[in-house]
Amino acid sequence: MSMSPNVPKLPSEAESPSQERDSWQVAPNLFSSFKYAWSGITYAFQTQRNFRIHSGIGLIALTLSILLRVSPVEAAIVALTVAAVMVMEILNTALESLVDLTVGQTYHQLAKVVKDCAAGAVLLAAVAAILVAALIFGPPLWGLLRPYLASLV
Numbered sequence: 001m002s003m004s005p006n007v008p009k010l011p012s013e014a015e016s017p018s019q020e021r022d023s024w025q026v027a028p029n030l031f032s033s034f035k036y037a038w039s040g041i042t043y044a045f046q047t048q049r050n051f052r053i054h055s056g057i058g059l060i061a062l063t064l065s066i067l068l069r070v071s072p073v074e075a076a077i078v079a080l081t082v083a084a085v086m087v088m089e090i091l092n093t094a095l096e097s098l099v100d101l102t103v104g105q106t107y108h109q110l111a112k113v114v115k116d117c118a119a120g121a122v123l124l125a126a127v128a129a130i131l132v133a134a135l136i137f138g139p140p141l142w143g144l145l146r147p148y149l150a151s152l153v
């Protein structure tokens with residue numbers, strides 16, 4: 001069993017004195033809130049291969065929604081499904097970091113439960129996304145490909 005082999009090297013100190021001073025306070029303004037949220041998203045993107053893969057697949061799904069001219073409701077369902085997978089990935093990253101912060105490289109049964117449940121949540125969202133993609137993109141893709149496939153046989 002791998003025990004956190006990919007924990008990224010993090011700086012132990014804040015990037016600036018003001019960052020350390022402000023870090024324990026409520027974000028002073030809306031801009032700071034967005035900045036912290038964006039840094040969470042970029043952290044997940046830079047450190048988690050699965051998050052990058054899911055982002056790429058999400059982009060392909062959204063592009064397909066445009067190219068295949070699915071209905072607005074169908075496009076909204078695709079967008080929500082893509083967002084659900086990415087949200088699960090970010091929460092999975094947050095929980096993994098929290099577990100590693102708490103127990104480090106020590107084996108703990110509850111650490112395993114947290115990480116396995118978080119991974120399970122990502123898997124469920126991904127399976128649901130595949131189902132949604134098959135149901136929404138399947139018929140128009142089949143309509144496009146059928147003439148080519150028929151000409152082959």
Ligand SMILES: Nc1ncnc2c1ncn2[C@@H]1O[C@H](COP(=O)(O)OP(=O)(O)OP(=O)(O)O)[C@@H](O)[C@H]1O
Nearest residue numbers: 001002003004005103106107108111112115116119
């Ligand atoms: N401290 C720990 N104590 C017990 N089991 C652990 C611990 N850390 C990790 N594990 C087990 O190893 C598995 C993989 O953990 P790891 O931290 O490597 O996640 P990961 O493979 O990087 O996950 P992801 O692919 O989602 O990033 C966990 O699902 C869990 O079963």
